[in-house]
Amino acid sequence: MIAFPYKGIELFRLGILPFGTIGAGFRVQPSVLNSIRVTVLLVALAAGAGAFGQLTGPEADINNALIAARTNLNMAFQLSGVRQTGSDVEAIDTDVYFSLVSVSANTLAKVEIDQSIGGKPTTMVIGDGLTLWRYDYPTNTYSALQYGAYNGAPPVGYADAVLKSLQSLVSGQSAQAVGLLREIYEGLNAQYTSWMPGVTPTSTWAGSTETVNYSTAIGNPRALRFTIAAGQLSTIGYSESETAFGLTRITQWVMSIYPGNTLTAPSGFVFNMPAGAKPVVGSLKKID
Numbered sequence: 001m002i003a004f005p006y007k008g009i010e011l012f013r014l015g016i017l018p019f020g021t022i023g024a025g026f027r028v029q030p031s032v033l034n035s036i037r038v039t040v041l042l043v044a045l046a047a048g049a050g051a052f053g054q055l056t057g058p059e060a061d062i063n064n065a066l067i068a069a070r071t072n073l074n075m076a077f078q079l080s081g082v083r084q085t086g087s088d089v090e091a092i093d094t095d096v097y098f099s100l101v102s103v104s105a106n107t108l109a110k111v112e113i114d115q116s117i118g119g120k121p122t123t124m125v126i127g128d129g130l131t132l133w134r135y136d137y138p139t140n141t142y143s144a145l146q147y148g149a150y151n152g153a154p155p156v157g158y159a160d161a162v163l164k165s166l167q168s169l170v171s172g173q174s175a176q177a178v179g180l181l182r183e184i185y186e187g188l189n190a191q192y193t194s195w196m197p198g199v200t201p202t203s204t205w206a207g208s209t210e211t212v213n214y215s216t217a218i219g220n221p222r223a224l225r226f227t228i229a230a231g232q233l234s235t236i237g238y239s240e241s242e243t244a245f246g247l248t249r250i251t252q253w254v255m256s257i258y259p260g261n262t263l264t265a266p267s268g269f270v271f272n273m274p275a276g277a278k279p280v281v282g283s284l285k286k287i288d
Contacts, residue, residue, distance in 0.1 A: 055192065058203040058212040062226050063192040065233040069184050069259050073100045076263035077177045081238075081253025083117075090118040092253060094174045097265035098181055100159075101129065108148065109159040110269040111166065111181075115174045125169050126271040127162050133271040134169045142273070143169075143280040160187045173253055176238070180255070196224050209234075233257050 055063050069075065077096040082089055097112040108129035115123040124135045130148035135141075147162045148154055155161075163186045166178045176195075183192055196214040203212045208231075214224040220242040227234045239252045 058201045058210070059192060059194065061203070061210055061228060062212060062233070065226075065228045065231060066184050066190070066192050068231055069233055069257070070190065072259040074098070074259075074261050074264070075181070075184065076258040077180065077255050078258070078263070079173055079177055079253050079255040081173065081251065083249065083251045085249040086247050092117055092173050092251075094177050096174075096177045096181060097263065097269075098185065099265070099269065103129065106153050108154065109162050110265070111162065112265040112267055112269055113166070113170060113174060113178070114266070115170065115172070117172075123170065123174070124267075125166065126267055126269060127166075128269050128271060131271075132162055132165055132169070135271070135274065135277065140274060140277050141280050142277050157187075159185065173251075176236075177255060180236070180257075196222065232259065 075096075075098045077094075079092075079094040079096075081092050083092050084090075093116045095112075095114045099110045101108045101110055109127065110129050111125065111127040111132075113123070113125040114121065121137045123137065124133075126133045126135075127147065130146065130150065132145040132147050134143045145165055147158065147165065149158075163178075163182045167175065167182065170178050179195075183190055194214075196216065199214045199216050201212050201214045203210055205211075208229065210228045212226040212228070214222075216222055220240055222241075223237075223239045225235075225237040227236075234257060236255045236257070237253070238255075239250070241248060241250045243249075
């Protein structure tokens with residue numbers, strides 16, 4: 001468990017388990033065609049070649065870990081943490097699943113994002129290869145964006161379009177998870193950019209595991225930690241303390257990264273319309 005410098009909130013003490021254990025209900029997804037795996041590898045190498053010269057030290061190590069992650073056709077993140085405002089504490093959780101799937105000689109990008117706050121689901125986003133659905137639990141409403149093709153090959157910039165659109169459909173802790181997904185998979189320009197601009201990271205090693213740390217006391221005190229085990233990005237931890245109107249809010253979370261087929265989307269990347277759900281006016285459109 002990652003330790004942060006703030007007192008009063010510790011994930012272990014609050015009973016939030018690390019995500020190293022796979023819970024019940026997850027299914028193992030069959031592997032996809034080797035030809036697509038080669039394509040993803042070539043994209044990864046091209047992206048890495050452009051990014052490597054721009055980064056040095058620990059940030060280059062983070063980027064190399066993203067290059068390694070980019071060779072996977074399937075990826076999952078599980079983020080869990082807490083947010084405390086005064087004496088009120090609530091859990092924050094986000095699960096992200098991404099997959100490049102071969103269908104009739106085409107490669108489809110599919111995604112699922114499940115966000116909950118205080119143990120209650122708030123937002124679900126599902127990309128089924130054709131349509132990007134966003135469902136809001138509190139209002140029982142949904143929106144839809146078309147990013148695929150009904151017939152024939154996917155349009156140019158297909159995967160990049162859905163990844164860019166995801167950023168506008170999520171907020172809070174989910175935005176960090178989507179940002180990481182974009183840095184791994186969004187086209188030839190995919191690369192790591194500092195999550196704490198202006199702060200120089202430090203790193204420590206324990207065997208083959210590197211820990212890259214960012215921290216600043218300027219403005220809102222923040223700490224950020226990347227754990228890279230044997231060249232593979234393993235976890236990202238974040239902590240922030242901010243004070244406004246006499247109240248201090250502390251946010252802490254840990255995001256675990258699962259490359260490959262370790263975890264699969266609970267929905268199977270299929271959006272099942274909840275009973276009574278209503279569309280958001282003007283939301284049914286095509287991604288340009």
